[in-house]
Amino acid sequence: MIDLYTWITPNGLKVAIALEEFGLHYRPHTVDITKGDQFQQDYLAINPGGKIPVIIDHETGITLAESGAILLYLAEKTGRFLPRQGAARHHTIEWLMWQMGGFGPTLGNAHYFLTYNSGEAPFAEDLFRRDTRRLYETLNSRLADRDYLVDDYSIADMAVWPWVSRFKRHQIDLNAFPNVKRWYLRLAARPQVKCGYDVPHFTSEIPQP
Structure with missing residues (x-):
């Protein structure tokens, strides 16, 4: 347990x-x-x-x-x-670290400045708006010719997806990032994702683009 x-x-x-x-x-x-x-x-x-x-x-x-x-x-x-060895293992860890070191912290700041304190710090808002868009562009490029971040569904996808689920707080239109949107909706349809989204309690349905 x-x-x-x-x-x-x-x-x-x-x-x-x-x-x-x-x-x-x-x-x-x-x-x-x-x-x-x-x-x-x-x-x-x-x-x-x-x-x-x-x-x-x-x-x-x-x-x-x-x-x-x-x-x-x-x-x-x-x-x-998580692959046990080889390039796929290293790339899975790479994208997990991408989320931990860049995507998550930047989007957390986007929440703070763009959603919760809008108008309080225009310079910070502009900075994090631009960097948020850059990171979504990176993710969209990565998903251009693949269904998941690496070869198969992995902990990297599990790490990135919940942050994308806050796209409205990032002032992001997922229709502008079609590869991210396709991937996002694929994962949103997984029963395990739906169950995990309601832990520790239900707040809302999974946001739809």
């Missing part, structure tokens, strides 16, 4: 979706970051960094934070959704 401590953010959703895809038994625990739950002492005892998500794998005794590390751990644990 795995305990998942999470909230309804892209980083939280990616791990919930992964747990559904891996078919692992887990219990979700709500950490409402809008109420500061992540700074409660009982949660800080699990993750001193005060971030979500965190898993506790009672089978192995491992407690793990950082969503990218969790995805790698689950893939290694199950032997699924």
Whole structure:
């Protein structure tokens, strides 16, 4: 059994979706970051960094934070959704790191400046609007001749998809990125993605372009 401590953010959703895809038994625990739950002492005892998500794998005794590390751990644990060797393995990790190091942080800033604080910092809004569009163009180019980010559906797709699901907050029209739109809708139709999207609780239907 795995305990998942999470909230309804892209980083939280990616791990919930992964747990559904891996078919692992887990219990979700709500950490409402809008109420500061992540700074409660009982949660800080699990993750001193005060971030979500965190898993506790009672089978192995491992407690793990950082969503990218969790995805790698689950893939290694199950032997699924991450090639064991060769170029495909390295490219899967490459695109996972692309999400962790660029796509996620930039889009998180886009949420902050374009959606939650619009008009407060025009320079930052312009910066993150342009960089968000550049990253969507990169993703669209990558998906031009393939169904998934690498050869097959992988943890890289699971990591990127929840961030794309916030496209409206990025002020992005997915119709302008047809390869991203095709990929996004393909993954949105997966039963495991639909289930993971509602963890730790239902908020809305998966956004449609």
